[in-house]
Amino acid sequence: MTAYDAGPYVPDGADVSALREAAAGCRGCPLYADATQTVFGRGEASARAVLVGEQPGDQEDRQGEPFVGPAGKVLTRALDDAGIDPDDVYVTNAVKHFKFTVPERGKRRIHQQPSLREVSACRPWLTAELELIAPQVVVALGATAAKALMGPDFRVTRQRGKLLTPDPPLDGAQVLATVHPSAVLRAGEGREAMYESLVTDLRVVAEQLS
Known part of the structure; x- marks a missing residue:
């Protein structure tokens, strides 16, 4: 079985800009082959929260x-409603390449959930980002991000909206899990209620940063 591991592509001692440049050439898992490009994190290294x-x-x-x-x-609207300064936020993803499928008679690319192997393979990039930024709070948006940070047994539905200490710890940072903004878009008649719950969770982060 082919090893999935981005670790060899992560340069030692790099700043965020150098990490982003190196990630553009990552071949740590097969997802790079169909994606247009690597999508790395965005924000200042001084950010106090990583989403x-x-x-x-x-x-x-x-x-x-x-x-x-x-x-x-x-997400931008929710951060504003929660009172979180955009300059305090660095946004990224657990997986840096788009995984998708194209229906046989269609042109639209349909999102596919990344596998545990793909999430694990990409973890060295996320680890490097978190080590450089050293945030106070890390917000896991959705189940995939939460499991990447807290382990495969973590359930957002049971522990969302709470400040938790991961094991192993993230240099003192606490983790808060909440829904992914895309879930709000899929919520139908319950969209506004789900949006408000997202804002409520983000307000916990805002209080921690104040």
């Missing part, structure tokens, strides 16, 4: 930036 999503979507893959599609607009 981790699952993976880039279609628009993120095309533009090369995280959270620039419809879910990103929901």
Whole structure:
């Protein structure tokens, strides 16, 4: 079985800019082959909160930036409603390449959930980002990000909205899990209630940063 591991591509002692440049050439798992490009994190190294999503979507893959599609607009609004300064936030994903399928008679690329192997393979990039930024709080947006940070048995539905200490610890940072903004978009009639619950969870982060 082919090893999935981005570790050999992560340079030692690199700053965020150098990490981003190196990640563009990552071949740590097969997802790079079909994706347009690597989508690395965005934000200042001085950010006090890191928000981790699952993976880039279609628009993120095309533009090369995280959270620039419809879910990103929901997240931007929620951060504002929660009172979190955008300069205090670094946004990234657990997986840096877009995983998708194209229906036989369609052209639209349909999101596919990354596998545990793919999430594990990409973990060295996320670890490097977190070590450099050393945030106070890491927000896991959705189940994939939460499991990447807290382990495969973690359930967002049971422990969302709480400040938790991961094992192993992240240099003193606490982790808060909540829903992914894309879940708000899929919520139908319950969209507003789910959005408000996302904002409520983010307000816990805002209080921690104040």
